[in-house]
Amino acid sequence: MTPGDDWRDVFGHAEPYPEQEDGVDAAVAAARDSGFLSLEGACGTGKTMLALTAGVHLVRDPDSDFERVVVLTSVKQQLRQFEADLRTMNANLPDGYDPVTAMTLVGKADVCPYNIEGRAGIDDDTVYERCEGLRERTRGLTEETTAGSLASRARSQQVGLADSGTQGGGAQYMEVLGEPTPYPPDTVEYADGTTEVEYCPFYAQYLDDLPEEGDASEAVPFDFTDMGLIERDDLVTLSASHGTCPHSTMGAILEHAEVVVGNYYHAFDPTTVGSFTGALLDEETFVVCDEAHMLEPRVRDLVSDRVGDATLRDAESELARVLQPLTLDGGDGTRTTAGLSEARDLIRAELDDADVTTDELARLREFLRDLREELDRRVTAHLDREHRGWRADLGDLPDDEIPLRDPEEPAEDEITEWAEREGYTDSVWANAETVGAVVARILNEAEEEDKRRAAPAVGRVLGSWYRNDHTDYFREIELERTWDETEPADSWRRAYNAALAVHNCIPGDAIAETLGKFGGGVLMSATLAPLDVFERVTGLTHLREEENRPVERRTYGLSFPAENRASYAVATPKFTHDNRGFPDEETETRRVYANALRQVARVDGNVLVGMPSYAEAEWAADVLADVDKEVLIDESSGDDATERLKADFFRGDGKVLVTSLRGTLTEGVDYRGDRLSAAAVCGVPIINTASPRTRAVRTAYDREFGDVSASDASGGVGGGTSRSGFETALTVPAVRKARQAIGRVIRGPEEVGVRVLLDERYARDSWDSVREYLGPEREEFQPVSPDMLSVGLDRFRDGRN
Template sequence: MSLGEAASPPFVSSAPDWRPIFGHDDPYDDQRDGIETAIETAADDGFLALEGACGTGKTMLALTAGIHLVRDPDSSFERVFVLTSVKQQLRQFEADIRTINGNLPDDWHPVSALTLVGKADVCPYNLAGAGGIDDTNVYERCEGLRERTRGLTDEATTAGSLAQQARSQQVGLGDSAGEASYLEAAGEPTPYPPEMPAAGDADVEFCPFYAGFLDDLPEDGDPIEAVPFDPTDRGLIETDDLVELSASRGSCPHSVMGALLPNVEILVGNYYHAFDPTTVEAFTGGLIDEETFVICDEAHMLEPRVRDLVGDSVSDRALADAAGELSRVIETVAAVEEAGQSAEHGPEARARAETVRQELNGTDVTLGELRDTRRLLGALGDRLDERVTASLDRRDPGWRQHLPDLDDDELPLRDPETPETDELTRWAEENGFDERLWVRAEAVCAAAATVLNTLDEDDKRRAAPAVGRTLARWRRCDHTDYFRAIDLERTWDDTRPAESWRRAYTASYTLHNCLPADEIGERLAAFGGGVLMSATLEPLDVFAEVTGLRHLEREADRPVVERTYGLEFPEANRASFAVDAPKFTYENRGDPGDETPTRQAHARAIRQVAAAPGNVLVCLPSYREAEWAASVLSALDKEVLVDEATDDVATERLKQSFFEGEPKVLVTSLRGTLTEGVDYRGDRLSAAIVCGVPIINTASPQTRAVRTAYDRAFGDGFKYALSVPAVRKARQAVGRVIRGPDECGVRVLCDERYARESWDSVRDLLGEAEREEFQPVGSDMLDFALEQFWDDAA
């Protein structure tokens, strides 16, 4: 029985009974409809696809419906699993969970909840910068230390003894003789020393926190019994809480989190936790079932994010590492076999060889297959080098002299618009590397990793298993929905030869999933039901197709209900314009230095909107165009901040500068992070303008392959793959302006494609409510319309 079940009071399942859960006094009409629709739909194993304008209260709506179902004794739901791609929205779910718990009836137990995080966020040593662990090695070190700790408890001692040894090693580590030194985590002392403890005659390092968890773990009982605190009445357990409550008691926070997973009512995570195959297999797979109500937030990003997660790649370095791992296994046996039982190879070498033989005997993998697979890996590495070198030579024979100037690149292995066998697969067949060898690489590489894990206990992650899985998928996946290429990612490695492309690039064979609808649909089908929601899902028919929902509806008889809720705030507080300005395309606008009619029209609109009384957000299709937009505002009597493609820390500083002090203008790219998921509530933003339709580069091989796949699946690849995502980005940006009933502001979409009905118009992609709101206005009339609105608002 889950903690949620054990803690919950009797709960009646009739429709009004969700109200005690709802965290505020009165829901909006749309919230009420959405909650009841979500409950009814999930009760029929279905999904609600919900577009709700900013301020609809989607987070509270979805949580209320999910918690109601979990606490309803007549419902089969045991938990709510929240997925979001934006950290700001994750914080909003946490805030609403606190609000719900703060307003529950006095005789109700709080709703239990947990935010899922990675090892780097909760490892006490990583947080303290101690034990030789940091962000760069925490995952590898953690896996190695856990394996060693388990090994010690299997062979030499108990977990309790290891934890006690670690406690005893504190003496004498302090500032003065005899004074104990304690590792601190989340501001609390732990029972262990700052340095990693070691056990046995060989001084084998182990993790005392993991030993402490194992010591608390019952041999045949529920892992929840190993949690060193009572989670029943804590409500939301946040990351700092998890670290403090676990580490201070000597237990591993990440392991404790794993024990808590099936025992809380709400899990808050990200798309990786449901759609990344590695994460699901290792961590959350047991939670994705018919007893889980899923809330997929920012669902307009579901398709592109999952496309990235369900693709696959193998780098040149991974190929080399995997080949090296296979070689170690082969050579351990081969060296002894070739020399027989001669004195040249002592008992230890022969014992290692026998270990390899025994491990291989436990699989169906032969030594010959190991050699064949190693030969394939080496040949693929050589072929990658030849292909990259030839491509660079063809494009620029002098590339070796300006390695630092090389950009990211993509080398297609087939015509992106013609589904056919890729050139690498053809090359492999011509050179004797047949399909069976590729497919068997998965089992062969997994066996090699198992052997190496038996032979030694170092901290390195094995490259071979992932490489083997990728090679098998390469041959199994079709050539219609999958596109194969060599991706060149701009890096820098001084250890590589001075004139090698490997100094400037990491090259990978990449398998792109162009059409992830099946993978998304199959994963959603594993849940019992749920809500997929965003402020920008329209057109909902397109969303249902590309996420596999429509397939679930047709083939699995799972109901899919659609709802669209517009802004409920006073219409007098906002003005929305679709400016009939020339299309802001490269063909029309030219380079930033060109004085084209298109640039003149958009520059005029930018200046007019930027003059608004308050903070203004100006959004362009790229960072290059953002710099141009900033240049046309040089005479404006406001500070102009320019966003750049930089790190999160710099972006956060820029955002805070925008919020503080006198009104400013922030100019950014629609490809950046400042136009989605950022809270511009209150007086943080009074106007936003989007220039152009931010369609991604249509010339890139991957984009052309995706468009072709969508053409074949849905008949209009440009609309499904390019136009709809672009318009959603624009809508997200202008949606930052009005966030509450008392806010006042202007939203402007500047491009004739938003204003007119034409062959390339995107007006029909706005959704019915926005088409009514964003009235077309000529570029020569925008200034008058803005002045009139601000005069009335004053």
């Protein structure tokens, strides 16, 4: 059964909040006109249920063209929230309504039976290469036999092993998450005479079930239409127990799920879209972009390209291995004449099919060899210039950047200029992607090794380097700290991974191109203000002005009782490097901040302190050592260490947790209930403005948006002043970071907490004030002087007692 005109039929709760009612109506109306809703809603607005309700209602409306909802988020915590709200929605549907079919996209590592059980030499590091190799061989074997026969062979091997009672007499079939499968514990081989080819029986069974024409969902061996939210474990056990591939099954279900939950890269990463999720990006899809304040920086990374020195080396080696059989005569004992002839035939056939010549292979190999030498020369010269004596202490070198043009003056980059001087013409760059792809195909067929080839990645980046302009794109050499003992002791390659990078400074066009493929949707976050900036940098303005697609706006502040919270913007001196000095200096600015942090840290319960960097976090932890609480410090570390730190923070008596605002503990983390009583942010966390990449982005935004009128505070278009590249690219995202951290405190109507912004730019209207970027809660953050902070904190505490 499908709902009628009232979206309340699918709303998961008894009654919507007023903001939810208004927001659902706005989202539905915009989407019916192929438009979008920009929604800033504070915690407690119910944004997740709002967006799901609007999307599911449209999908189930027989008069709507929408067939599915695609949810995109960059934060795992929010992904879990969508799953929870989907369960709530299904649990509260009216009698007779079909459950909403939904699925969360996961990677091969999460669903591959062999990876889950640690079999067949497959683990998290090898699963993608091994999977692609096994699939390719399985498909290849279907030219000699049928996919069904391959699956049957594997089933018969399992039976034989079980009957033999070998290996301790236990069951000789593979189990996945406790469920038996019809296959032996490892991959199997197809033997035909002297040839033995390893293949994946799970994938073979999927191919056998797949109809030659028609709907791929016919290959799904279970009825998913009444399952509601299809959990990862259910997907794996139901698929594997039937002997079919869980990852392929997930792909077959995709187009039939009413709601698909995924990450930004499922829509914006060209590789992922091309290989897996492209069918979801059309006018029949209602898109929900959650945590949309992160859309611009995340997509900038996805549509930028880089290739490391080691990858260039590996691609050169791959080209050499393809060229070698074409130059050998077999007289050196390297190969038999028959073997050489077979290899040559394979290579020439692939080259002919791709219209690639041997000369093009050789020319690209020469180019990569010379490019690595030029890279070596430039890195060495940079280190000699900037870090004299660097060879004596490789372990002390920092991450670094080497710009290939003036970041503030668009011009052709120095690598392109070098290539032209060396005689490497446009054709070398332009053909690199095609040549790289054919090299990978040849090696995958000729070499019995499951490995991700380097040549395609190199070809893709060289093509991007060649195609993209020098105005909106910035090219540089990135030096990332690493350590490789196999490199010479005096080589920078021991300490660095160097990469050629081409950065998309203004990803708005790429975002708009992808958003434009959808039929409409909602882009939402607790921190989108100012909406005119958000809409310009994400391409929504382009869609409205150039494609006549409506873009509606809604802003909802905190709806929880105001008396439960105290919010202060403290007029401490600007927490900038010029004012505060280095962490080991005793400056007046640091003295003022240390005193303010101690006052906030003494608030009863857990206190979160957000600093502009990890180095400053260490300083803050030191000055808080005399507070009568345990002080925990977050360091740049892996997920496991961060999870342990959170658990320690939540356990026992009140503590202070000090972290960087660039870390993972100030966004998307659930501090619900009594987990957090206060939060303080020091300074406006603007990223390093001296970085060449940052300067290039700022300059590009100056050109793109500096002469465009900003919206007025009421949300209308026009009537404002132009925003500089510094504001658009740096200040606004920095304030959003601060607001995200502060927003961790109050997560429900019964919660009580203190929120403190420390820096006069939050407190005063001045040339560099950021008060206008604080969104709908701007007036709540009372400007106070540093010496009045303690008075305000005491008054709030006493008022609660």
